[in-house]
Each structure stands twice: as structure tokens, then as C-alpha cells.
Amino acid sequence: MIELTAYNFSFIMMTLITILPALGIAFVNSLMRSLLLLILSFIGVAGLFVLLSADFIAIAQLLIYAGSISILLLFAVMLTPEISINNENSKYFLLASLGAILFLYLMILLITIFDLNQLTGNALNKLDFDNTIEQIGTLLLGKYIIAFELASVLLLFALIGAISIVRSSESDFDVKIKDSK
Template sequence: MLDLPTVAFYIIAILLVGTALAVVLSRNIVHAALFLAVFFGAAAGVYVLLNAEFIAIVQVLIYAGAVTILVLFAIMLTQNAMSRNANPFAGQWWLAAIICAALAIGIIYAVGSSKMALLSANASANMTTAGAAGGSIVRLGQLLYSPFDYSYVLPFEIASIVLLVAIVGAIVIGRED
């Protein structure tokens, strides 16, 4: 059962977990930021596998483009970034590791024993090939904008206000006195 979506999924999954670990464990903060860019690109690959083309493009534009540049600028402006140990660990990192491992085990156990596991086994056995190609953007747009049908048009408008407030807030907070 080694079809193309399965192989692609495992390659992307290994890439995602590896780059996430590299971001978290890297001593040099610039390296961490560059691994973060690879992580965002690989996440876009997951969205393509899930027939969510629009989310994949937005991921590349906003995360891999804008957020990575923003993080790199913040590193450049805040410290002598090229120093060796710019990204130290807190003293109790082992406690954080224990908590996170316990949380991961709990979530994976819950996923394995839930009713949704049955759903994935029966209804949509192979979800990467189940969706109709090309149709999801139209349905997504109707669900976001449509003023007549059931849609999320009011939260969408509020999101624009959130972005405006964030722009103004970033300028006000980051301004030189």
C-alpha cells in the first residue's frame, strides 16, 4: 500500500518534525529562524496533501514570507546575533521535556481510542485522494463571504479590524521615543 500520497506524507512528516526539533534545539538563533522557514514550507506541503490549496498558498505567503522576514529582522535588531550561544536553555528544561512528552503520549492515546479513529478507518479511508480536486477554493470562498448563505462574513470583517489594530499597535510600541 505504498502509493504516492503515503510516501509524500511520510517525507513531509519527517521533514516537519526534524525542522521543528531543529528550531527548538538549535543553539544559534539565526539557524533556528532559517529552519523555521523550512518548517513553514513543509507545512504548506501538508495542506496540499489535504486538498487545501488556498491554505497552502496563504501559508507560503504569510508564514514562509512575512513572518520569517519579521523574525529575522527582530533578531537583527535586538542582539549580536552571530554570537555562539544566543539562544540558551532555561535551567529547568528537563521538566518541560517531561511535561511535553506526557502531553504527547496523552494526545496520541486519546486519538487512538476515539470514535474519530473509526471514522477515519471507514468513511474516508484514504483522505488524501478522497477530495475532489480544484473545488475547495470556491466552497471556501462561499463559506467566508456569502451574505445570503451560512457564512463567516462577520468574523471575517472583524479580522480586518484586528489586523488594523495590530499594524497601529506595532508602530506605536516599536516607535523610538
């Protein structure tokens, strides 16, 4: 039986906040409601990162996933017809549940094989720093500078590509003015 310390209690609470909405996403019929549950699930993951004393990654999770990606998904969901009604259950229910069971089996294998104490907050506590931001900054602009720059170039291309796709040609404006007259 697991000892119920404050850490374990918070871990169980955060896990519930993550998993229960994640189950809800799959079983709720309304897309909007499942999106709300998805945001709640993201917040739970941020709480798990806090428990691992990874403060920067927790805030980044909150900022990027709960704050920004959810907005992106909102606009995507708005484009689907019948957001809140008549979302029937998937035809591939059996296949999906088989996949879920296999994934669970894989996770159990991973947890039992690896020594997780090396990967949790205990490993961080042994190291000699109290501020993860400085460590992440020096690593990103030192050891992993090429990957960092490549990622930024990739994002720039994505931005330019999105603008060039969305941008309408000038002839569109002329048509509109003619129509109105």
C-alpha cells in the first residue's frame, strides 16, 4: 500500500484531474464540451510537471497547450458542422479499445522494466541547481543550438506558408466592389 504523504496525495489528485477529463473527451458527444475537458486535462498535466519540480515546463505547458493550442482547436472545431449534436459513437469502437489495451500493456511493461526513480524529481533533487530556466537556456543556446535554430527556421517557414495560403489576390477586392455596385 502506498504511503499517503502530501506529495503522493497531490500526485493522485493531479492524475485524476488529467485522466478523468481525458476519458470524458472520448465519451462526451458534444465537441465543445470535450474541448473544455481537454483544457482541464492540459492543466492537470501542468500540475504533474510542477510536482516534478520542472517549473518552466509546467508554465510552458499551461501557456502553450491550455492557452494557445486550445484556441487553435477552438477555431478548428468551429468549422465542423453539428458541433454539439448528433456526434455518434465511432464505428471503430472495438479496434480503438484493442489499441488502448495494447498501449496500457506497453505502459505497464515500461514502468516495470525501467527504474523510474532515476527519472522523477528525486533525480532532480540530487543535482545542484534551483532554477530550471537558466539550465534550459544555457542548454538551448549552447549544446542544442543547431536544433533550436532549425526549429525556429521551420516555424518561420510555416508562418510564411500560412500567410501565403491565406492571402487573397488583389483581383478578389475588385470583384467585391463590382458586385456591390
